[in-house]
Amino acid sequence: MPKPRRVAVTGVGLITVFGHDKDRVLDALLKGENGIRPITRFDVSAFDVKFGGEIAGFDPEPWVGRREA
Secondary structure, three states: OOOOOOOOOOOOOOOEOOEOOHHHHHHHHHHOOOOOEEOOOOOOOOOOOOEEOOOOOOOOOOOOOOOOO
16 A cells, blocks of 8 residues: 655745734734734624634635635
């Protein structure tokens, strides 16, 4: 039986509620900022929870297909 291959993904970068670069994310973490905010990207009226960690200003389509995004 062949041994399973292992894969390591590195250098993907940061996609966070604080931003998309290490300096901004580190600054937010050191300041103790909270990235949880009211959800604005869809209607939350049918849900009990109306806040979350939305990712703003990021377009995933260059990396994954529109359907996956």
